[in-house]
Amino acid sequence: MHFPKELKYTKTHEWIRFTEDGKAYIGITDFAQDQLGDLVFVNLPEEGDALTAGESFADVESVKAVSDVNSPVTGTVLQVNEELQDAPEKMNEAPYEAWFVLAGDITETEELMDAEAYEAYAASEG
Amino acid sequence: MELKRTPLYEAHIRCGGKMVEFGGFEMPVQYKTGVIREHMAVRTACGLFDVSHMGEVILEGPDAVANLNRLLTNDYTEMAEGQARYSPMCNERGGTVDDLIVYKMPDGRYFIVVNASNREKDVQWIQDHLTGDARACDVSDSYGQIALQGPRAEAILSKLTAPENIPLKSYHACWDRDVGGIRCIVSRTGYTGSDGFELYAPAEETEKLWDLLLEAGADEGLIPCGLGARDTLRLEAAMPLYGHELSDDISPLTAGLGFFVKMDKPDFIGKAALEAAGAPKQRRVGLKAIGKGILREHQDVYADGRLIGHTTSGTHCPYVGYPAAMAILDAEYREPGTRVEVDVRGRRVEAEVVRMPFYKKEK
Numbered sequence: 001m002h003f004p005k006e007l008k009y010t011k012t013h014e015w016i017r018f019t020e021d022g023k024a025y026i027g028i029t030d031f032a033q034d035q036l037g038d039l040v041f042v043n044l045p046e047e048g049d050a051l052t053a054g055e056s057f058a059d060v061e062s063v064k065a066v067s068d069v070n071s072p073v074t075g076t077v078l079q080v081n082e083e084l085q086d087a088p089e090k091m092n093e094a095p096y097e098a099w100f101v102l103a104g105d106i107t108e109t110e111e112l113m114d115a116e117a118y119e120a121y122a123a124s125e126g
Numbered sequence: 127m128e129l130k131r132t133p134l135y136e137a138h139i140r141c142g143g144k145m146v147e148f149g150g151f152e153m154p155v156q157y158k159t160g161v162i163r164e165h166m167a168v169r170t171a172c173g174l175f176d177v178s179h180m181g182e183v184i185l186e187g188p189d190a191v192a193n194l195n196r197l198l199t200n201d202y203t204e205m206a207e208g209q210a211r212y213s214p215m216c217n218e219r220g221g222t223v224d225d226l227i228v229y230k231m232p233d234g235r236y237f238i239v240v241n242a243s244n245r246e247k248d249v250q251w252i253q254d255h256l257t258g259d260a261r262a263c264d265v266s267d268s269y270g271q272i273a274l275q276g277p278r279a280e281a282i283l284s285k286l287t288a289p290e291n292i293p294l295k296s297y298h299a300c301w302d303r304d305v306g307g308i309r310c311i312v313s314r315t316g317y318t319g320s321d322g323f324e325l326y327a328p329a330e331e332t333e334k335l336w337d338l339l340l341e342a343g344a345d346e347g348l349i350p351c352g353l354g355a356r357d358t359l360r361l362e363a364a365m366p367l368y369g370h371e372l373s374d375d376i377s378p379l380t381a382g383l384g385f386f387v388k389m390d391k392p393d394f395i396g397k398a399a400l401e402a403a404g405a406p407k408q409r410r411v412g413l414k415a416i417g418k419g420i421l422r423e424h425q426d427v428y429a430d431g432r433l434i435g436h437t438t439s440g441t442h443c444p445y446v447g448y449p450a451a452m453a454i455l456d457a458e459y460r461e462p463g464t465r466v467e468v469d470v471r472g473r474r475v476e477a478e479v480v481r482m483p484f485y486k487k488e489k
Contacts, residue, residue, distance in 0.1 A: 037156060037160055037161055037354070038160045038161050038162040038163075040162075040420065040442035040444075040449075041418075041419065041420045041442065041449070043418075043419070059471075061420045061442070062161070063161045063162065063165075063354060063358055063441050063442055063444070064155070064161065064354055064357075064441070066420075066422070066471070085418070092160075
């Protein structure tokens with residue numbers, strides 16, 4: 001399992017990549033996709049929707065179950081990765097390229113872990 | 127309660143099975159390959175399933191067939207040795223105690239296969255309702271059961287046994303045959319909608335049979351499959367699952383199983399209630415999602431601005447490639463082409479009533 005060093009992670013298994021201009025890409029981790037199994041559907045927010053740190057902004061569905069995806073930040077959805085709707089398997093195949101949303105206007109950020117801390121945390125959950 | 131393990135528990139761990147609780151057993155929900163690839167293997171090549179959690183009951187005695195005809199809705203009067211026949215088993219209210227398969231054994235006894243989660247209930251029910259000279263014995267712990275399912279199943283089985291040990295027709299079994307040196311019941315049945323076999327082996331030799339089959343199937347694309355794929359496959363084939371499309375309160379007629387309910391038999395448990403109820407007011411239907419979203423069980427279904435029923439099972443069907451569900455709806459909405467709306471966690475998703483099964487194997 002792979003946890004890129006340049007990303008930050010949440011306890012609910014999302015990753016976040018901050019850009020130089022203070023925006024952030026959000027997705028689910030390799031551990032999350034492995035636990036969920038084959039993903040077949042994603043329900044995404046719309047551009048302009050508000051994000052609240054620690055609250056659900058999307059959900060993903062495997063053949064067996066639905067899971068919420070939480071936002072690590074409070075802010076606004078600037079861009080949505082519509083490609084995931086047609087190719088949900090991308091979340092399994094390349095979880096760190098399969099970003100859900102680009103967030104901006106960030107006013108609050110949840111407590112985040114670095115790759116090393118998250119790897120240890122995931123191992124304890126798995 | 128302590129979870130039971132099948133004779134294949136160690137094999138699942140070795141194969142990388144992800145273990146979950148089901149019907150009181152620790153069972154693999156999937157292997158490392160994942161549900162979709164396991165599902166597709168069964169439709170295009172072959173899959174291997176542990177179904178040892180199923181229960182087996184032997185019914186014997188001079189009045190065995192009379193008891194079957196009274197306990198079950200199907201007719202067991204005319205049956206060849208080795209033949210298998212599906213039936214619902216009703217309670218007095220016309221609800222369903224379980225659905226099961228009965229084989230006629232070569233020695234004239236009957237071999238009944240019941241759902242894992244209903245095993246104790248069924249054995250109790252059967253014993254409480256036996257009349258005359260007949261005995262029922264739960265032999266579940268003596269048997270392991272492996273399902274070999276998919277278009278390559280026959281080719282794989284042929285590597286381990288002689289042609290005369292392979293039943294030619296669906297719903298027929300060859301009894302006590304040598305498969306790779308193990309004495310098995312070889313039945314041409316399954317719960318996937320694809321061709322295949324169910325092999326009953328002595329519990330202590332089931333693991334050896336599993337390994338032999340995996341080895342024989344390696345170059346035919348055979349992979350182990352878990353309960354996740356078993357569920358998506360049976361849903362795609364629109365086969366009812368007890369606790370979903372059937373229950374103590376759902377009659378086999380509501381579930382669309384009228385073919386297996388022989389109302390012209392003199393009597394069976396539940397017949398009077400089914401007669402009194404008349405044509406079912408609700409019916410099982412197949413739904414195909416038109417809007418975006420995955421249909422799941424226990425979701426409300428609406429049409430003409432009112433609640434008309436609820437879904438009983440639903441998922442994304444990997445082979446046909448769309449989200450589908452089964453639902454029990456007011457009978458007037460059962461015609462294919464009828465548009466309905468399903469409440470998917472607060473969002474209305476449009477769906478269409480379609481003919482079942484969603485997947486049908488080519489002849």
